[in-house]
Amino acid sequence: MKHWLIFPAAFLLVIFFVFPISTMLTQSFYNTTIETSLPLTTQQLKNGVVDYEALRQDLTDEKARKVINYINHYYPGARSLFAKTINNIQDIDDLVEFDSRWADPGLWKVLEYETHSFTAKNYTKIFESVDSVYFKVLTQTLIISLAITLVTVLLSYPLAYFLTTVTNRWHFVLIMFCILLPFFTSYLSRLVAWLVLLQKNGLINQILSNFDMSLNLMYNTAGIFIGSVYIVLPMAVLPIYAAMRNIDMSLIKTGSIVGANKYQVFRDIYFPLTKTGIYNAALLVFMTVIGFYTTPALLGGSKGKFITEQIVYHMEVSLNWGLATALTSTLLIIILIIFYFYSRANKDLYRD
Amino acid sequence: MLELKNITKQYKSKTALNAVDLQIQSGEFVSILGPSGSGKSTLLNCISGFDNDFVGDILVDNNSIKKVPSNKRNIGMVFQHYALFPYMTALENIAYPLKMRKQSIDQAKEILDKVGLADYSNKYPHQLSGGQQQRIALARAMVYNPKVVLMDEPLGALDLKLRNELQVFIKDMHKEYCTTTVYVTHDLVEAFSLSDRIVVLNNGVIEQVDTPKNIYKTPANEFVKDFITSGLQHIQTLSRVIQ
Numbered sequence: 275m276k277h278w279l280i281f282p283a284a285f286l287l288v289i290f291f292v293f294p295i296s297t298m299l300t301q302s303f304y305n306t307t308i309e310t311s312l313p314l315t316t317q318q319l320k321n322g323v324v325d326y327e328a329l330r331q332d333l334t335d336e337k338a339r340k341v342i343n344y345i346n347h348y349y350p351g352a353r354s355l356f357a358k359t360i361n362n363i364q365d366i367d368d369l370v371e372f373d374s375r376w377a378d379p380g381l382w383k384v385l386e387y388e389t390h391s392f393t394a395k396n397y398t399k400i401f402e403s404v405d406s407v408y409f410k411v412l413t414q415t416l417i418i419s420l421a422i423t424l425v426t427v428l429l430s431y432p433l434a435y436f437l438t439t440v441t442n443r444w445h446f447v448l449i450m451f452c453i454l455l456p457f458f459t460s461y462l463s464r465l466v467a468w469l470v471l472l473q474k475n476g477l478i479n480q481i482l483s484n485f486d487m488s489l490n491l492m493y494n495t496a497g498i499f500i501g502s503v504y505i506v507l508p509m510a511v512l513p514i515y516a517a518m519r520n521i522d523m524s525l526i527k528t529g530s531i532v533g534a535n536k537y538q539v540f541r542d543i544y545f546p547l548t549k550t551g552i553y554n555a556a557l558l559v560f561m562t563v564i565g566f567y568t569t570p571a572l573l574g575g576s577k578g579k580f581i582t583e584q585i586v587y588h589m590e591v592s593l594n595w596g597l598a599t600a601l602t603s604t605l606l607i608i609i610l611i612i613f614y615f616y617s618r619a620n621k622d623l624y625r626d
Numbered sequence: 627m628l629e630l631k632n633i634t635k636q637y638k639s640k641t642a643l644n645a646v647d648l649q650i651q652s653g654e655f656v657s658i659l660g661p662s663g664s665g666k667s668t669l670l671n672c673i674s675g676f677d678n679d680f681v682g683d684i685l686v687d688n689n690s691i692k693k694v695p696s697n698k699r700n701i702g703m704v705f706q707h708y709a710l711f712p713y714m715t716a717l718e719n720i721a722y723p724l725k726m727r728k729q730s731i732d733q734a735k736e737i738l739d740k741v742g743l744a745d746y747s748n749k750y751p752h753q754l755s756g757g758q759q760q761r762i763a764l765a766r767a768m769v770y771n772p773k774v775v776l777m778d779e780p781l782g783a784l785d786l787k788l789r790n791e792l793q794v795f796i797k798d799m800h801k802e803y804c805t806t807t808v809y810v811t812h813d814l815v816e817a818f819s820l821s822d823r824i825v826v827l828n829n830g831v832i833e834q835v836d837t838p839k840n841i842y843k844t845p846a847n848e849f850v851k852d853f854i855t856s857g858l859q860h861i862q863t864l865s866r867v868i869q
Contacts (some may be wrong), residue, residue, distance in 0.1 A: 524709040530696040531674055531703045532766065533726035546713050
């Protein structure tokens with residue numbers, strides 16, 4: 275065996291996969307926002323001292339602004355307090371005199387807590403209760419993704435079977451072209467096409483209005499469904515089709531000659547032989563869908579139904595990278611768990 | 627008794643079977659011998675019901691089975707590549723026809739013992755050798771006492787040693803169960819050593835039907851003569867090389 279053949283791919287994997295992921299995992303447990311932005315205050319807090327003067331000096335530095343959104347997350351009202359103080363910092367000698375809120379033990383408790391560099395708080399925030407926003411969005415993402423996977427596989431199975439029965443080469447090419455069509459155009463332009471078709475005054479609703487009907491097909495879960503299923507359909511059709519093509523026809527013939535009727539042949543012989551294809555398709559579709567961002571963002575409405583939308587929000591708007599990476603890591607772990615079940619299910623199948 | 631009456635199978639540009647008439651007695655072992663493309667497999671497909679698009683009739687014990695679907699024909703079949711269900715154990719494979727008939731699977735255990743693989747009942751096909759797999763396939767085709775067993779080059783995928791071993795095995799099984807057997811092969815030695823009668827098929831036409839002895843002694847025409855002598859030449863060449 276030529277082990278060195280894997281070196282280039284392994285090198286790429288380490289640089290672009292292992293390294294970023296481990297950084298992400300560490301980031302989700304570490305918390306350096308306060309430490310880098312308010313160094314003197316952190317120093318004093320670590321010694322157990324609440325030092326107003328140290329904080330005043332930290333606030334003279336522009337980089338202190340970075341913590342505003344972050345602290346506001348845990349201490350409502352911090353945004354205005356920090357902004358007001360930083361804007362007038364040149365004229366302030368005593369913080370408590372300027373605004374009595376600086377003496378609030380609640381604020382200092384937050385600051386003190388945030389200076390611990392190792393923390394599991396990002397995770398406890400996600401899982402603190404079943405009512406927490408993140409937990410809700412996470413379960414919602416999971417349920418929608420599973421449902422999309424199920425629907426996609428159910429739609430793909432008969433389609434893949436139909437493909438195996440096509441004997442004319444040009445018909446096959448034409449059908450394959452239609453199935454692969456979503457891959458030929460850019461992701462965004464496809465979604466924009468959906469907007470034209472599905473919106474309130476879109477093509478479908480214009481036709482339906484002739485019958486005095488209208489459907490809400492966009493800016494809700496239905497929108498996510500329609501957009502996602504369409505995009506991942508080829509990913510499900512191809513593995514299932516491959517599994518069907520590999521079926522030895524003499525097995526089907528045997529089934530029928532030993533006494534199984536058409537339904538029994540399907541249930542006992544044909545279907546089990548396509549299981550690998552179904553598992554592959556489901557895994558591929560699920561892993562793709564759970565990481566979808568553009569589709570739910572464009573077609574799913576403004577409610578932030580998908581966990582990816584939360585991740586992007588904390589990356590770009592609230593700048594709470596710890597929470598963003600914790601959410602990403604949770605997503606990764608869910609996929610790993612699913613992958614474990616997938617490999618277990620596949621292990622039980624025969625190897626020929 | 628299996629009767630083929632005037633079977634003609636026409637493909638777009640080719641006549642695969644042309645007026646094939648054949649009577650096979652109950653318990654008889656008949657080989658269909660012929661070169662590739664002579665229509666052997668097409669004939670089996672007609673008998674098994676996978677191909678119903680032909681002219682003529684097929685009778686089992688004087689009843690036409692042409693309109694009977696495969697699963698109701700009560701015919702057994704063995705394929706060249708075993709066609710065992712890969713996710714079923716040896717025993718489950720053999721028991722499957724019984725399950726479809728809602729019968730007890732005791733017979734499956736019995737026949738597994740008879741083919742000498744009782745210890746392998748819980749093994750999956752991929753854990754068995756080619757010879758063992760074909761024994762299981764044979765057992766599966768016999769376990770429900772079908773009226774006719776069709777074998778489509780069952781030894782074609784095996785090496786010489788196993789082939790000889792399984793020839794004896796097939797012969798023994800036939801003696802024990804006395805099932806009417808149609809054995810398709812292009813191997814002269816197999817056909818001669820196993821059969822009661824041999825059907826020589828060429829281009830969809832039956833050239834001769836007779837016992838192995840008569841076919842060897844009095845070939846009906848040039849084709850049969852050539853086919854048999856060229857087959858035997860192989861064996862003679864082989865023995866000359868060895869000496």
